[in-house]
Amino acid sequence: MINAIPLEYYLGLASIIFLIGTVGVLVRRNAIIVFMSIELMLNSVNLTFVGFSTYLGDTAGQVFVFFVMAVAAAEAAIGLAIVLALFRNKQTIYVDEVNVLKW
Amino acid sequence: MPLELQLSLPLILILILSIKIVMVDAKFGNNKTLGFVTALAGFIVVFISAAFTLTISPEAIASLNAEELYSKGTITYGGFAAYFDMLFCVAAILTILAALPYFQKENSEHNAFYSMMVFAVAGMMLIAHSANLLSLFIGIEIMSISFYVLAGYFRTKEKSIEAALKYFLLGAFATGFLLYGIALIYGATGSLSLPEILTKIAADDFSNTYLTLGIALMLIGLCFKVAAFPFHQWAPDVYTGAPTVVTAFMSTAGKAAALIAFIIVARALFVIDIGQAAEIPDFQTNAIMIIAIISAATMLIGNITALVQKNIKRMLAYSSVAHAGYLLMGIVANSPQGWEGIIFYATAYLFMQIGAFIVLSVLERKTDKNLDLDDYSGISKSHPFLAAIMAIFMFSLAGIPPFAGFFGKFLLFTAAIDAGFTWLTIIAVISSMISVYFYIGLIVYMYFRKSNTYPLEADMGSAKVTLIISTACVVILGIFPSLIINLINNFF
Numbered sequence: 400m401i402n403a404i405p406l407e408y409y410l411g412l413a414s415i416i417f418l419i420g421t422v423g424v425l426v427r428r429n430a431i432i433v434f435m436s437i438e439l440m441l442n443s444v445n446l447t448f449v450g451f452s453t454y455l456g457d458t459a460g461q462v463f464v465f466f467v468m469a470v471a472a473a474e475a476a477i478g479l480a481i482v483l484a485l486f487r488n489k490q491t492i493y494v495d496e497v498n499v500l501k502w
Numbered sequence: 503m504p505l506e507l508q509l510s511l512p513l514i515l516i517l518i519l520s521i522k523i524v525m526v527d528a529k530f531g532n533n534k535t536l537g538f539v540t541a542l543a544g545f546i547v548v549f550i551s552a553a554f555t556l557t558i559s560p561e562a563i564a565s566l567n568a569e570e571l572y573s574k575g576t577i578t579y580g581g582f583a584a585y586f587d588m589l590f591c592v593a594a595i596l597t598i599l600a601a602l603p604y605f606q607k608e609n610s611e612h613n614a615f616y617s618m619m620v621f622a623v624a625g626m627m628l629i630a631h632s633a634n635l636l637s638l639f640i641g642i643e644i645m646s647i648s649f650y651v652l653a654g655y656f657r658t659k660e661k662s663i664e665a666a667l668k669y670f671l672l673g674a675f676a677t678g679f680l681l682y683g684i685a686l687i688y689g690a691t692g693s694l695s696l697p698e699i700l701t702k703i704a705a706d707d708f709s710n711t712y713l714t715l716g717i718a719l720m721l722i723g724l725c726f727k728v729a730a731f732p733f734h735q736w737a738p739d740v741y742t743g744a745p746t747v748v749t750a751f752m753s754t755a756g757k758a759a760a761l762i763a764f765i766i767v768a769r770a771l772f773v774i775d776i777g778q779a780a781e782i783p784d785f786q787t788n789a790i791m792i793i794a795i796i797s798a799a800t801m802l803i804g805n806i807t808a809l810v811q812k813n814i815k816r817m818l819a820y821s822s823v824a825h826a827g828y829l830l831m832g833i834v835a836n837s838p839q840g841w842e843g844i845i846f847y848a849t850a851y852l853f854m855q856i857g858a859f860i861v862l863s864v865l866e867r868k869t870d871k872n873l874d875l876d877d878y879s880g881i882s883k884s885h886p887f888l889a890a891i892m893a894i895f896m897f898s899l900a901g902i903p904p905f906a907g908f909f910g911k912f913l914l915f916t917a918a919i920d921a922g923f924t925w926l927t928i929i930a931v932i933s934s935m936i937s938v939y940f941y942i943g944l945i946v947y948m949y950f951r952k953s954n955t956y957p958l959e960a961d962m963g964s965a966k967v968t969l970i971i972s973t974a975c976v977v978i979l980g981i982f983p984s985l986i987i988n989l990i991n992n993f994f
Contacts, residue, residue: 424671434674437671437674440675440678440682441677441678441681444678444681447689451685451688454689455692459636459688459693460685460688460694463636463684463688463694466636466639467681470640470647474670474674477647477651477670478650478670478671478674481650481654481667482667484654484657485663488658488659489660494667497664498664499664499743
């Protein structure tokens with residue numbers, strides 16, 4: 400069944416999701432939503448990997464996806480902890496209100 | 503013991519150490535010095551084992567058949583990987599020696615710091631050893647995630663948390679680009695193994711569109727990690743906000759690790775014109791030209807912005823951005839000579855930058871006091887030792903002979919000229935001259951200004967060892983550069 404869908408469709412969908420994620424990081428100001436947009440970017444890459452992997456008939460790409468998921472989980476743990484520490488200090492999670500450091 | 507096990511001894515030992523140090527923290531969390539002792543002893547053992555793998559002959563390593571190994575060719579052994587293992591261990595040892603008195607002074611000793619240091623070094627070593635895009639990515643992530651935590655180590659301080667948040671959000675964003683680049687390179691060549699990618703590119707067996715896009719995206723990700731223009735904006739903020747000892751480690755070992763990743767990727771994606779391919783593909787000429795422009799812009803922006811800084815920590819942070827620009831010249835040269843220049847300069851830079859930041863950490867007081875240029879007025883009277891070695895580090899960073907920084911720059915500049923990038927070398931020389939102004943400016947403050955009414959306190963403790971070792975290395979590498987050059991000549 401999967402062979403019925405050309406590779407370009409997977410890549411097109413993945414690149415659209417990646418763009419949505421990138422725009423989200425650049426536009427949104429809430430740290431949690433920025434972080435969700437980053438997760439969206441990582442997952443679009445996963446889709447690219449799986450698409451290529453199926454197309455090439457090579458499992459290495461699918462193995463890579465597992466590692467990406469593990470790394471994304473580790474990043475989520477660290478990221479939410481940092482956001483929590485920020486909230487305890489400043490009572491805000493909006494990134495534009497975090498501006499002590501500047502030149 | 504089979505040869506492969508001997509060669510992977512540093513990696514195995516650092517993994518054992520990283521598990522052990524967590525268990526030590528869990529069982530003896532109240533003992534504040536035990537984490538330090540474990541980490542120090544562990545790093546020394548890993549250093550010795552890496553030195554041992556460096557003595558194994560390259561012929562024996564080359565004779566290993568990738569298919570019969572446990573690692574199936576995903577890991578490189580010996581050579582520059584072993585050299586960088588040693589370098590990262592030295593950086594970690596120097597940092598934790600200075601961190602002990604620093605955190606005592608700040609009343610925030612936790613064994614978690616040493617655990618994160620071990621994890622960061624494990625990630626960096628994996629980067630240096632990687633021969634596969636998968637292990638490269640895992641190494642970069644292990645290093646970066648440890649750094650996010652380390653930057654926010656003072657979790658009750660607003661600045662430290664802000665640094666961690668900025669580093670985390672931008673770092674994870676860059677990871678997205680790096681990964682997308684890896685995915686497209688995988689799609690273009692059908693392989694994740696770097697030697698295989700090189701053979702496919704040399705044989706002209708790849709999809710040009712995907713590869714060009716992939717290289718562009720990967721370049722964005724890697725430029726983020728080395729803090730190169732236009733992705734350098736996080737670096738000054740993070741380096742200023744993070745605890746000073748952490749900055750010392752991040753801005754040196756972290757940068758060296760990101761550059762070794764750059765070298766590994768460049769060696770796989772760019773063919774050298776001696777015999778590897780009939781002609782150099784178009785994407786390569788363009789990519790190298792873009793890296794050259796990035797390198798020139800990075801050193802100019804870093805040095806010019808550093809001119810106007812009043813805070814020494816921030817000034818050194820911008821100078822670290824500028825040094826990323828110098829180091830990228832070796833990638834632009836795209837020759838063994840350029841890579842050796844990077845390795846030598848990364849070594850020299852590691853000692854001088856760690857030394858300079860540790861001097862800051864010794865004089866710094868709670869709530870970020872004593873970090874401005876004015877506070878350093880006339881400290882040559884009250885702290886002649888600190889002022890003298892700070893002057894040595896500044897001369898070395900400015901690239902004045904006979905210190906190590908001069909030979910590093912010399913090697914990189916000659917490599918760039920040999921590769922036909924004379925304009926880049928001219929820009930590099932101009933920006934080095936700009937940088938002399940603020941490096942020497944600090945020396946003027948220390949030696950030729952009236953001293954303050956409030957003399958700074960300095961209690962060095964074990965940081966003294968760090969300072970003596972880094973000064974010694976900066977001077978020795980400056981006078982006898984052939985000690986390292988003879989060693990790294992065999993790597994490529």
